[in-house]
Amino acid sequence: MAEESREKHLPVGKLDTGSDLPASVVRIKSEDLFRQMREVEIEHHGRIYRLRLTQLNKLILTA
Numbered sequence: 616m617a618e619e620s621r622e623k624h625l626p627v628g629k630l631d632t633g634s635d636l637p638a639s640v641v642r643i644k645s646e647d648l649f650r651q652m653r654e655v656e657i658e659h660h661g662r663i664y665r666l667r668l669t670q671l672n673k674l675i676l677t678a
Contacts, residue, residue, distance in 0.1 A: 645674070 648655060649668055657664045667675045
């Protein structure tokens with residue numbers, strides 16, 4: 616039997632966290648997060664963090 620694809624198309628506003636993740640965990644694809652950029656800034660409790668994508672496609676988070 617062919618293995619079913621886990622990728623689903625859901626209506627806007629609906630989240631699919633996958634059966635192996637708790638309901639409170641949201642998964643975001645890095646392609647969606649970076650949107651053609653190599654770095655994003657994340658504000659957390661008044662501090663700015665930088666999430667960078669390296670040339671080797673690794674993620675680095677710095678304060």
